[in-house]
Amino acid sequence: MCRAWETFLVFLVLYTAWASPFEFGFLQRPRAPLSILDNIVNGFFAIDIVLTFFVAFLDKVTYLLIDDPKRIAWRYVSTWFAFDVISTFPYESFGSLLHSSIQGYGIFSMLRLWRLRRVSNCFARLEKDRRYSYFWVRSTKLLLCTLFVIHCGACFLYSIASHYPDPSKTFMALTDENWKQSPLAVQYNTAMYWSITTFSTTGYGDIHGVNSKEMTFILFYMVFNLGLSAYIIGNMTNLVVHVTSRTRKFRDTIQAASGFGQRNNLPVRLQDQMVAHLCLRYRTDSEGLQQQEIIDSLPKAIRSSISHYLFYEVVDNIYLFHGISNDLLFQLVTEMKAEYFPPKEDVILQNEAPTDFYILVTGAVEIIARVNGVEQVVSEAQGGNVFGEVGVLCYRPQLFTVRTKRLTQLLRLNRTTLLNLVQANVGDGAIIMNNLLQHLKDSEDPVMKGILADTEHMLAQGKMDLPLSLCFAAARGDDLLLHQLLRRGSNSNEMDKNGRTALHIAASRGSHYCVVLLLEHGADPNIKDSEGNVPLWEAIIGGHGEIAKLLAENGAKLSLDSVSYYSCLAVEKHSLEALKDIIKYGGDITLPDGTGTTALHRAVSEGHVEIVKFLLDKGADLDMPDSYGWTPRGLAEHQGHEDIKTLFHNHRPVEKKPERIPGTPEFPVMGKPLMKHSSEPTLPHSGEVPLVQEGGQLVVSQRRKLSNFRNSLFGFISAANTGDDGGETTRSSVGGGAFYPSRVTIRSSENGEIGGKVVILPNSMEELLKVGEEKMGFLPTKVLTREGAEIDDITLVRDGDCLILARDP
Numbered sequence: 001m002c003r004a005w006e007t008f009l010v011f012l013v014l015y016t017a018w019a020s021p022f023e024f025g026f027l028q029r030p031r032a033p034l035s036i037l038d039n040i041v042n043g044f045f046a047i048d049i050v051l052t053f054f055v056a057f058l059d060k061v062t063y064l065l066i067d068d069p070k071r072i073a074w075r076y077v078s079t080w081f082a083f084d085v086i087s088t089f090p091y092e093s094f095g096s097l098l099h100s101s102i103q104g105y106g107i108f109s110m111l112r113l114w115r116l117r118r119v120s121n122c123f124a125r126l127e128k129d130r131r132y133s134y135f136w137v138r139s140t141k142l143l144l145c146t147l148f149v150i151h152c153g154a155c156f157l158y159s160i161a162s163h164y165p166d167p168s169k170t171f172m173a174l175t176d177e178n179w180k181q182s183p184l185a186v187q188y189n190t191a192m193y194w195s196i197t198t199f200s201t202t203g204y205g206d207i208h209g210v211n212s213k214e215m216t217f218i219l220f221y222m223v224f225n226l227g228l229s230a231y232i233i234g235n236m237t238n239l240v241v242h243v244t245s246r247t248r249k250f251r252d253t254i255q256a257a258s259g260f261g262q263r264n265n266l267p268v269r270l271q272d273q274m275v276a277h278l279c280l281r282y283r284t285d286s287e288g289l290q291q292q293e294i295i296d297s298l299p300k301a302i303r304s305s306i307s308h309y310l311f312y313e314v315v316d317n318i319y320l321f322h323g324i325s326n327d328l329l330f331q332l333v334t335e336m337k338a339e340y341f342p343p344k345e346d347v348i349l350q351n352e353a354p355t356d357f358y359i360l361v362t363g364a365v366e367i368i369a370r371v372n373g374v375e376q377v378v379s380e381a382q383g384g385n386v387f388g389e390v391g392v393l394c395y396r397p398q399l400f401t402v403r404t405k406r407l408t409q410l411l412r413l414n415r416t417t418l419l420n421l422v423q424a425n426v427g428d429g430a431i432i433m434n435n436l437l438q439h440l441k442d443s444e445d446p447v448m449k450g451i452l453a454d455t456e457h458m459l460a461q462g463k464m465d466l467p468l469s470l471c472f473a474a475a476r477g478d479d480l481l482l483h484q485l486l487r488r489g490s491n492s493n494e495m496d497k498n499g500r501t502a503l504h505i506a507a508s509r510g511s512h513y514c515v516v517l518l519l520e521h522g523a524d525p526n527i528k529d530s531e532g533n534v535p536l537w538e539a540i541i542g543g544h545g546e547i548a549k550l551l552a553e554n555g556a557k558l559s560l561d562s563v564s565y566y567s568c569l570a571v572e573k574h575s576l577e578a579l580k581d582i583i584k585y586g587g588d589i590t591l592p593d594g595t596g597t598t599a600l601h602r603a604v605s606e607g608h609v610e611i612v613k614f615l616l617d618k619g620a621d622l623d624m625p626d627s628y629g630w631t632p633r634g635l636a637e638h639q640g641h642e643d644i645k646t647l648f649h650n651h652r653p654v655e656k657k658p659e660r661i662p663g664t665p666e667f668p669v670m671g672k673p674l675m676k677h678s679s680e681p682t683l684p685h686s687g688e689v690p691l692v693q694e695g696g697q698l699v700v701s702q703r704r705k706l707s708n709f710r711n712s713l714f715g716f717i718s719a720a721n722t723g724d725d726g727g728e729t730t731r732s733s734v735g736g737g738a739f740y741p742s743r744v745t746i747r748s749s750e751n752g753e754i755g756g757k758v759v760i761l762p763n764s765m766e767e768l769l770k771v772g773e774e775k776m777g778f779l780p781t782k783v784l785t786r787e788g789a790e791i792d793d794i795t796l797v798r799d800g801d802c803l804i805l806a807r808d809p
Contacts, residue, residue: 002055009048010122012041013115017148023109025155025162025191026184038090038109045088045115052076052084087114119144135239142232149228150199153221154191160213169210199225253278273345280342280407295338304334311336311411314361318386320435324428325497331421336411341404348402354391356412360384363408368401375401390448392418393436394455399447427496430472437476470494470502470518477506479513492523499530507535507551510544515551525556534559537566540581541573552585563587567599576611583618590619596626604635609643616651742799748776749784749806756802765794772805780805 019034027034053076056067066072089108123141126132161170162180172179175190194207198221209215257278261271295303312333315321321329336359341347347358350370360383367378367387378400381387391398392415422429440452456478470490473482482502486492495501503523506514515535519525526534536556539548558566563582567589570578579599582589592598600620603611616622622632636644746768747756757775762768765783772780783791784804791797 005048005051006118006122009044010118012044013118014144015041016112016115017119018151020109020112021152021155022188024107025157025159026188042088042090045084049081049084049088083114087112135242138235138239142235146199146228146232149225150192150195153199154188154195156217156221157195157214158187158191160217164211164213166211171207171210171214174207174210198222199229201225201229250278269344273342276342277345280340300334304330307333307336307338311338311359311361314384315359315411317384318359319439320386320389320432322435323431325425328421328425328428332413332418335417335421336413339410339412341408341410343404343406343408345404346401347404347408347410348388348398348400350399350401351397354388354395354398354415356414357386357388357392358402359386359411359413361409361411364405365408366403366405368403369399370401380405389436390440390451393433394451396451396454399451427469427471430469430475430496433472434475469496471496471500471505474502474505474509474511474514474518477509477511477514479511479517482514482517486517486521492518492521493527495529499528501527501529501535503527503535504529504533504538507544507547508538508542510539510542510547512547512550515547519550519554525551525554526559528559528562532562532565534562536585537562540566540578540585541570541575543577545581548581548585558582558585558587563589564591564593564598567591568593568597568602571599571602571606571608571611574606574608574611576614579611579614589615590621592624592626595628596624598624598626598632600624600632601626601630601635604632604639604641604644607639607641607644609641609647612644613647616647622648622651742797744797744800745802746772746775747802747804748778748780749804750778761794761797761799763794765792768794768803769805776805779807781807 019038023034053073056065057072057075059066123137126137127134161172164170167173167180168177171194172190176182179187197204198218209218254275257274261274295306308330315333316329347365360381362383365381367381368375369378387402388398440448470482470485473485493501503518506518528534536548536551536558539551566582567579579589589599598620600615600622603615625631633648636648742761743758744761745756745758759771762771768783769780784806785791786802786804
């Protein structure tokens, strides 16, 4: 809306540029319809003055948009406000007050030419707007400037003639002695004719300056015109040269390329490729081949964003980069260079050095092999394919020639850049190498099979430039490569991005020699990955008994805090052998995890009768509730497992020999537990207090759930506001949920220390006195301690206190 208003005002300024000089030169007083139009135009500019107080502006120092009304008003008032008001004022209202010798109407109307700055600003904006041709915008500006100067010259010359005392001694009299009686249009045409012939320095001689005033004005007018003409001619020359220079430069380049080819007797096909490439560069002056030049001229953050938007999805779908981290993928996309190739142009030559590989974005290429000196098309690649990667990663000469079939856009990645990025992302480098090897394995081409064998041999010898990790070697089961890496000083406990070590991977895959090598070089057999798994468990769940035995002989064991997790996981995988191995290596499969869930709970949920029977035989408690209140027996009833219910009914508890368990460890849940029954309604407790083994005896568990709230910042704030010191209450608690009431002994002051009653401590002193009346047979009025001190608040009484009931004398 603002831009449309400014454009409308520009057209009004063009009217003012014609009307103001015309009124100055040809009119002595206001004349309709020009005077009416002037007032209408002035009204629009008066409205613009008001609107300017509400339009934000761009601060030239900070380059911030200022929308503060006070700052907007102060800026306008202190700059152009006075000029805008003066140029808008209706001068005809007071022009009659001036002396008749002063041409007040015309002089004051010239002040409105102040508005021409709007036209200048408009053309400055249009010249920078890529939607408009710079050539035509500039040409239009120069044309309007020329017409304005000619018009002003004609008006000034006519004004001089009309105010000269002798009309017959003016340039107007040279064409008509009674020129003042001629129509105004004829007079204006004559003045314009002489102005334009003077401006162009043509000088036909039919009209010339007659009196001294006209000659003086012509003198300055011609000097001004010389400078203006030089400016216009210079600008037009630059515009024409700019248009033709590209064509001339292109012709010179083509001629030089053709001459080079002929002097060196290059093959015709190669000369055609050179010319085609240069022609494509000329046709895509602002796009295409210059796309990368444009991107390189921008800041790095903007370049990265553009590359990510244009090419991230394409690169992500390349087989070579499947599974790598987003960080490395983003870095790779940023470093790739976009290039265009015309049809029939060679991108890669067979047997050349492997410096780059390419990703095909659009277009198509032919894969060509030279056999006995004859080129044969092996295959064709479309958008989304990659070529040249085998030579770059295996560092061997390029295997094929790659030639474009049509206009093709490619992404080029330099080998050095790739290796530098992979150096900082070793795990991703292993993934890239694995993807390449798998691609070579899947290929049916005998050449690719041979490359695969050579590459694996180079890997075993440690001759690859890619930074390889122990995890990569263990995943491939390559004990030779693993041995090379360990000899070079690689950390035997290094982890991948999932926290797994090479020992985890080797144990899970059953790679016996890899496990032996890692243990010999100091690998920790009890190290945990990010999910809490140890190598021994990887061997157990993978069914690699020999590996498990080897690890156990070298100090591997199942940690006490993870046995319950392993047991539940074995049940989920329906692996009875894994449960047996847990027992074999010292684990107790009947222990609950942190939520109270046991392997028996999971087995019932899975409906696995054989595992349920095995767990019962090993002493699993079928009445142990979890944190939701479910017992294995209750789950079997709820889920309708008749076979399991029968097992439970016929089961007789197995007496287990008491084993000493060091401490009372917590059993955190590791990984994602299977909780088929977690959303079911809670069954009522049987009222039994949980028992745990401690010191070889079954005792009542006094443990309660720990809360870190009191030690947190919110806990401190809450305690400060409520006055809570975090102490325990006077009521005793067992098992973290059931409260035992406090008990006290009450005696009569009349009986002294003899006899008494043990009663439950009530909630108030009045109730205590009432209980005393019922038990003692008299009406007590106060409660005393053994020392005779009177108690007036029930909260002062503790569990096990002896109270003396007395009455006032």
